[in-house]
Amino acid sequence: MDALSRTSDWSGVRVVVAGFGVSGYAAADNLLFLGAQVTALDEATSPEKAEKAELLETLGATVRLEVGATAELPADVDLVVTSPGWKPSAPLLAQATERGIPVWGEVELAWRLRDPEHAAPWLAVTGTNGKTTTVQMLTSILLAAGLRAVAVGNVGLPIVEAVMDPEPYDVLAVELSSFQLHYTHSMSAESAAVLNFAEDHLDWYDDEPGAPDWTPTGMQRYAADKARIFERVQRACVYNLADDATEEMVLEADVVEGARAVGFTLGMPGTGNLGVVEDLLVDRAFIEERASSAAELCTLDDLASTAPHFVANALAAAALARAHGVSQQAVRDGLRAFRPDGHRIALVAESDGVTWVDDSKATNPHAAQSSLGAYDPVVWVAGGLAKGARFDDLVVAVRERLRGVVLLGRDRQVIADALSRHAPDVPVIDVGADETGDPMERVVDAAAGLARSGDTVLLAPGCASMDMFSNYGARGDAFAAAVQARIAHTD
Template sequence: MTFDPAYEPRPGLTHRDADWSGLRVLVVGLGISGFAAADALAERGATVTAVSRDVTDVITERATILDILGVDVRLGAEHVHEPPDDVELIITSPGVPPHDPLMLAAATRGLPVWGEVELAWRMRPLEGAAPWLTVTGTNGKTTTVNMLASILRASGLRATSAGNVGTPILEAVLHPEPYDVLAVELSSFQLHWQRSISAVASAVLNVAPDHLDWHGSYAEYLRAKGKIYDNTHLACVYNVADIQTEQLVMEAEVVEGCRAVGFTTGIPAPSMIGVVDDVLADRAFVEQRQRSAAELCTLDDLRGDAPSVAPHYLANALAAAALARAYGVGPLAVRDGLRAFRPDRHRIAEVATVRGVRWVNDSKATNTHAAAAALTSFDSVVWIAGGLLKGADVDSLVEEVASRLRGVVLIGADRARIAEALARHAPDVPVIDLPDTDTGVMDLVVTHAARLAHPGDVVLLAPAAASMDMFTNYGARGDAFEDAVRRHLEASGGDL
């Protein structure tokens, strides 16, 4: 379902000081983004109705605050089927898909629908607004955008990561101490509803089927990802190893003069950033790029405390460097920012190494593409997998990594589909199927994984699936895994 991009609820709603007064707005969802949207609009005199299917203690508290601000708050599913008759604009939360009955009703009535990122873009000041450097991709978004923010700060700029990670985007835009530049992570959900963002530089890191239940098809998912390139000013950064990202650049409506800049873990051609020996080299933002390159940093600068640099981590660093260089950041700041950066928890995080077996938590691998990146980082793996597959096909993943598998422990609602793929492509690999859906199952997972592992193996939690069938989120799943590993270590007297 698409909406007429030319339709505006009122002329001139392109900055925070425009005339928002009296605009009748429906805000759908009272998560962090929905609450911030309702607050910002009410402050500017809009007539706001906020609805939420969920009724939790946190949402009830937010509803009380918004009620004091004059927002008409309606809690409970019965309020979220049809927009009120007088509504002129809908602001939707990322979790609401376009096929939701409320969104279909909005389309039938020709109502414009914005996501909170679109609203944030229009809440920037008329003069002196912080430029945006935007990042999307099936995997690696958070790491890349945090790397980028680290580089920007290393160059002396007041910068933060925002959007789908870090600071809520409206909070960043409306901060009383303005930022110089924002590193913005955008999900496919957020991009689906955006229509006017115009970034200085933008990047699609990679694309693979994900969230098909939300988008309805892979084509729609790709279309949403590609919208990040629309209206980009200086550089559209794409992944040389992923031809679909370059195709999205070619299809985008960019500002005249915008360049396509590739990143590659191999030797870069002109207009690319890549790797020569152990050096990250820039052949895109230097004079005489046909014959020369700028050294940005070395692999040792990226490695930190890890024994090596995983290929996907290197790719993320190259993309972050390309965006920073497009913004004019110098090579030394790129080096210093990447050297200072440390990845967030639950991303190929070392938990323990005992008697030659490494235990690694990559609970953030919530789809098959992310799981493949983790699994192909190691030669011999006891794989812990399973959860909610969100309509994804695991067959090609299992076929790709079958030769690396020492054993598999399966958990979660969709584990049978992984078991079927293993039977087809890795029939000789031992598989432990654990039907328990209690979060305490992690102790049993670790016990079985320890029995399967040999010295030199990696026991890897990379579920290839979402966590909500058993855990609050991927972080809670990763925490449960790490806690279970430590308990097993203590119970076994240090012998895993």
């Protein structure tokens, strides 16, 4: 199986695709095209999945979408391709490991399926927060440079579809989660960036009960998966000068000879890095005169937001683009054109001197801290599914900014306890204690009662949304609707 690639003979190769979501369907579809014998398994179905299953079955695949479908790995299997998010302890994957059957993720499959005659280089991005924004910024820059580029991976197009496109791309902007990287073994990105590293997904990387002391902790396994993105990098390893963990990942990476380490900072950059000088984003890494001067990339006013984490994302995207050979002008034009998706530091309204901001995408403490750092004073709206995360460091870092806090969601007490320990004087309203009425209306009413003229009310939950909402977008929409309803009622 180690030798399988785009040009291999796939006929007779028996592949089980674990999971039948977007990436699972793309993997199954393209493996069928190559001639593999495909069995796709998933525990859940839907009208859309059923329709896709019927299509693949007419092409010769076996598709099972039902409870219990993934409990047992079929007897005759050469390869398992897993969807992102499947833990190694899942029965199907654990059985494959026990039987010595290779387990690839979609990323590994896509890397092997690149066309050797037109293999577009990959510019890869990971990090606890900011991945999607950075990849979308990078794509905007690459398009401004006149390149045929697309955002793929954890955002946008499935990577397998991109590499199998009959019209080759010039370059791919690849967002990779730790889940995807866990099952990636041979990728060699042209350049890669780790934006930051903090607690997240510890429910996925939970420590094993009774494990020996020498067993890596959940955080260590999470870090190791993130660091995989730097392995075999060809040109540049981009890291965050304000985050020692990302630099450590670069130092320990086994890269292609000649690859460079390039840092980014919100301060003045040293030689070999990108950073900010007064109101300019500048490059001291990819110019010949970098020892004595800097190249202007754009101004802060060219960006959709001057929030510190947004500027940091822009610098990381610029570094990857510059490593690819993109001009200063294209960096500027791409960043000027970029506008973030909804629910990322999105202005909802300004009323009676109070600014209301939706950053529902801040689904872990690190993201919430980055968001809170852009506002002062702030009424913080937080809570949801904490995914095993702690909030003590966040509260210590932002407590001087807090006018008050409004809590909702299943794990709100985790945040309340951290506030009690480290910011006991900050007013806290727990709307989750009252189960009557619309919860977001109660949140907005409570926040309005705490806010004063000049304050920002910020929805930056620090938690996932699925305890109360279908996704973070639905949570942000509910917040915005409740804000608009309150303003309309009080006008």
